[in-house]
Amino acid sequence: LREYGVVGKFVEFFGSGLCNLSLPDRATISNMSPEYGATMGFFPIDEQTIKYLLLSGRKKEHVELIKNYSQRQGIFYEQDKEEPMYTDVLELDLHTIEPSLAGPKRPQDRIPMNQMEEAFDLALSEIFGKETATHEIPHEDEHERWQDEGGSSESDSFLETDSKYQQWLERKANISKSKLVDDKIKNGSVVIAAITSCTNTSNPSVLIGAGLLAKKAVEKGLTIKPFVKTSLAPGSRVVSGYLKKANLMIFLEKLGFHIVGFGCTTCIGNSGPLDKKIVKIIQDEDLVVASVLSGNRNFEGRINPYTKANYLASPMLVVAYALAGTIDINLTKDSIGNDKQGNPVFLKDIWPSKEEIKEIISENVCSELFRKQYSEIFEGTDLWLNLSIPKGKSYNWDMNSTYIQEPPFFIDFPIQSPKITNIKNAHVLALLGDSLTTDHISPAGAIPAKDPAGTYLIEKGIKPLDFNSFGSRRGNHEVMLRGTFGNIRLRNKLAPDKEGGWTNYIPSNEIMSIFDAAMKYKDANIPLIVIAGKEYGTGSSRDWAAKGTLLLGIKAVIAVSYERIHRSNLVGMGVLPLEFLKGEDMELLKLTGKEQFSITGINDISPGKQLVVKTTDLDGNKKEFKVLARLDSDVEVDYYRNGGILHTVLRNMISK
Template identity: 45%
Template sequence: MRVLLESAIRKCDGFYIKTDDVSSILDWQMQQNQAEVAFSPARVLLQDFTGIPAMIDYSKCAIQSPPTPTDESHGAAVRSPAGRPSPRGSSSGGHCAGQRPGHRGGCSKASCSDAPSGRSAAVQIENTPLLCPFHLQPVSEPETMIRNQEMELIRNKERLQFFKWCSKAFKNINVVPPDINTVHQVNLEYLCQVVQEGEGFIYPDSVVGTDSHTTMINGLGILGWGVGGIESEAVMLGQPVSLTLPQVVGCKLVGTINPLATSIDIVLGITKHLRQAGIGGKFVEFFGPGVQQLSAPDRTTIANMCPEYNATVSFFPVDDITLQHFKHTICSEEKLVVLEDYLKAIKLFKSYGDQSEDPQYSEVIEMNLSSIVPHVSGPKRPQDRVAVTCMKEDFINCLNEKVGFKGFHVSKEKQATQVPFLHEGAEYNLAHGSVVIAAVISCTNNCNPSVMLAAGLLAKKAVEAGLTVKPYIRTSLVPGSGTVTHYLNTTGVLPYLRKLGFEVVGYGCATCVGNTAPLPESVVDAIKQGDLVACGVLSGNRHLEGRLCDCVRANYLASPPLVVAYAIAGTVSINLETEPLGVNSEGKDVYLRDIWPSKEEVNHTEENIVIASMFKELRSRMEKGSTFWNRIESAESALFPWDPKSTYIRCPAFFSKLSKEVCAPQSIEGAYPLLFLGDKVTTDHISPAGSIARVSAAARYLQSKRLTPREFNSYGARRGNDAVMTRGTFASIKLQNRLIGKTGPKTLHIPSGQTLDVFEAAERYQRDGVPLIILAGKEYGSGSSRDWAAKGPYLMGVRAVIAESFEKIHRNHLVGMGIAPLQFLPGQNADSLELCGKERFTINIPQELMPRQQLTVQTSTGKSFSVMALFENDMDVAFFRHGGILKYVARSLLL
């Protein structure tokens, strides 16, 4: 609340941020869950998947008026959002201060933006033999990683060229090269300042990002959360973020951490505890003596998972431990002195052992850290935790249970099925529970060096004990940054990970978003032949069914050392406490306890080798830049040269035919439902980020551009092309549409009765001038924040979504695109109202629309019911009236 208050006072201009906002924050305990306030963050953080469409829209909006020959910087300038020339600058590294384009119609300072360009990494090449013998000094860039980087350059050249142009064209855009860090790692290790200095002020660092993982920055005492691409674009153009003053829940940590528990175990324990506590939409702040046992990386790991228990942020105030961490990340001793003095002066510095400093919270919940034991999470949801000692029993129960979040419904007589197959000339067997994908990933919730070191040390002990990983298991090691590779190399454990098949294949999102190299055909055939529940084990934080690979039905989140352990075991149907992982060359059983590194061993390695060198190495890489990035050529023009033939980067269509006049809200007349969906439809269902199926509408479009399936890349990589992304909307193979009664990216074109691809049906409706709506159940739009989950439906002609409830960020995105989020009244849904989904719907929208106003919906069958329009404030209504936040901002800049 102090951070919100400071920003409101400093940015109060009477237009976007008013004195009422300041008063409401001061009186937050009385105004919580009631008052709407505006917040201007110090920075916007973009990752390349969501950042590319944001920067494309930003570039289009910024050049509404072309530069004229009289511009002082003619030939090298771009137009600022306010229509003024903006000096071109370069941001090859470091944090940029941003610039003030001047007030115009109340417009405040445009936020500076950090855009790492290499978050995505499609894992294409794995288990490639090294050029050098195993016993030699490991090379820093093995053949696999170099080949993947070359492939990344070829596949994503147009996207990277656009980012390179942005780094030159916009003064307050800082582009971080690929193959150095992921978006969140670079934020933690390099960009975060904790305390900002500029325009005569010292003030707290804060950030909003285009990704739900933005919250991990709260572990370092920096307020930040994910808002998605659409809202971030508005912040970049000077608009504040609007939020309802939340309750602040104090989470008191007590007790002593189990020596065998990793930070991942602690994360999953706290996730379950807070989910059960029902803290959805609230701020969480940690306090109590238990916090002192958590390192700074531990805290960022915990803060990262707050979207999984539906909190807005999970905040750890700065203390002596955090300050010690900053001595590695912030080079300037003078900056550290200012940071400590400032935080103490405004009471943002915390002594967790002093109970007299405990703040007053809306409510307090307590958690005993002693209760946490090693767990995994799955087989389909991160909240479904399973104690490692109970894993075998739980998996058997999952086979028996009916199909659902925990069940696969495999008959008793088929549970013992084993399918023999040949791989590389040797015979193996697959069974239910066999591990076929094992991915050690260090991004987001595994940024903590201790767990990656534990994986490396376990691998070392395993190799020394004579254990191996079966060669058909698709293993990969995807560090969140080059820093991880550096400290794994420095500590001497990287060769042992390679020996077990966990070789560095690149940096960025890979297995988590479905970018896994195809499984061997013999493995896929065996899985299909036995209808097996094959398993993936990964140290990420996303593992929805079918996400890793469409033939891998059970996926488990685990700490990096447990991923290695399960890969060695080759199955999840094992009790790691009582059953051996394998047998060594001497025929002796080797148990997990024999090779598990002690907490003291991990801590000693981390403190004496890693911490001292990792940040020094990172800064060196940032200053030198990347050969991969440096050799990319980009245009030197003031305006970006849009290539009409590009299948990656297209000039956006959101500003076409933009008029200065704003029409009153129009009722939706005679709309057909494009889809009739159930509960928990995620943004993965709405806008997949993974591979482009060869039989999809997007594939047909790309083939029309003479691209082969090898060149399709992924939806995530093509987010800068609206033609691909619109065709990819609702293209998930797991989409369950009640209009057709089976899983797949199809829907019913109601007038003709034909079953079509969703895009083809929407296209036909648009040609006929028929508006569209979507009917849905509970938690519509849950999962990853994804702007195209709203942009795609908008371009398809969807005018409203009627659901039982919405995920908050996705609701914001719908409003941001001018799509009305309408909620069934309590106790009502499509079934209770006896809607079949084939009716035509008329939604009466009054010209004087008000926040949270009830609207009347009439159907062609004569049925009438009411819905709640989820416009939370006047700003939401204004965005909807303008046709979305982008048009609202563009119009304000044209006036």
């Protein structure tokens, strides 16, 4: 879908194979719509929908009403009826689907499971710059690391057309790879294995499958390597109910997959810290270690600061790779351990059959479980129930809180929208590459103690152990502002020798943190812009990626293309998204990021208007080019003129 191009599209799934996909399977696919770039992905109502509604405890009369209504409206899908007319149709043969993972940096970089060993070896050399062979794999062309923060490849399928892969195969017998030896940590060691996220953890088939795989593994005497941090975070309390009822929870727990909570955990960066001894080994030996998770996003710096390679997989494969202890393995032919008699055990020996999974589901996943959990939805622990709740119609801001502070969005709010003006003599805060994700812009995971956000918390008396995460402190703009463009894997061409949230403060040619530079520009009343490549803002629909951009003083972003949601969020915060004209980019225009930029035509902006950008470099040389204003409707122009959607709504309320 991403290769075909579905940005801004509604994707409907239909066809003869639809009846074989359960509703939880469909939910998994639909929930990945941001990853394939669509506005939404959806399945029509059909008998599978009705079956799920009954299973999940809905009243029979209610379900019958839904079915009758959808049938009369002509939206109930039946295979013997004429197919609707679609703008485009893509065909997928379900028989061609094979076990796969995605990584090490992007969810669209799919790798067939039987090619993981080769793919990781190539990634070590091509992406992470590590030698894995006695003979160096030749580089056909060198490209700077900053060019693709997201690790894009020529093909979305990592190995389909890669000539280096063919070279690897030809010399496979001569390659000496960094393999796992005993319980030692090596390149490719799995240090985090997490069954996590909203995408998979409410799907009975894959969770029951993971439980059965764990059961078979335990019965054969297999154990998890001691350096693997395991966790299970179901998307619903119903999950723990049917896993316990089926007597599978005990086997997952024996392998370390204890329930750590219900909600966002490892997928959004809440894996918690690794053991200090493990961290020391990773740092001392400069290892590329991995995480394997059943989440839907694996962008750089998102999962854990110390896992450079992060792979998405099904819950069953998460358990399998935790047992193997490495992703540098071909699970279709290599053993993952030895049984109690010392005989090798292969994945096929412990992989549950579809019939086994279906039998467990039919016996243990029932409507009573759903009804019981739904009836207790507003209950909680004594700690939750005894929380003191502030009274009053409005929130009383606590100036000492490091979690919630009054944001500055409405401070000194002008009743009348100010006149918008052109951007004059702006400096570039960051010069970035392709696939710059919202995780690069606004990290959600751990807060580094030495970064501006960590320094702020320490000054407030918070110990690093109590930092929590960026995601948990998103109610405090002071923390989030300091974390904007602070991803530990960010690569800014203005600071090419450093990795992380660094830039060059152009007036003094001084390397400093992006936050510190932005504040110095703000004190000097100098507007800022960001320049980037393709797919700017890909990934999570993170509002703070736009909020933080605004609060840093960034007036506009110039990119080759945008991910749909982030472009919309920028407009919503009053930041102007601009696009290079087709065929142009920063390289073609020879922009260094050290110029001053003036952008005219903003004062009478309209949807899709071409604006003029004039630059002056440090030697006084001038250049001019045009960009496209990505305000795509009159409504977005209105938002921008008002300084964003928040100001627009408030002014509309005041006017009434």
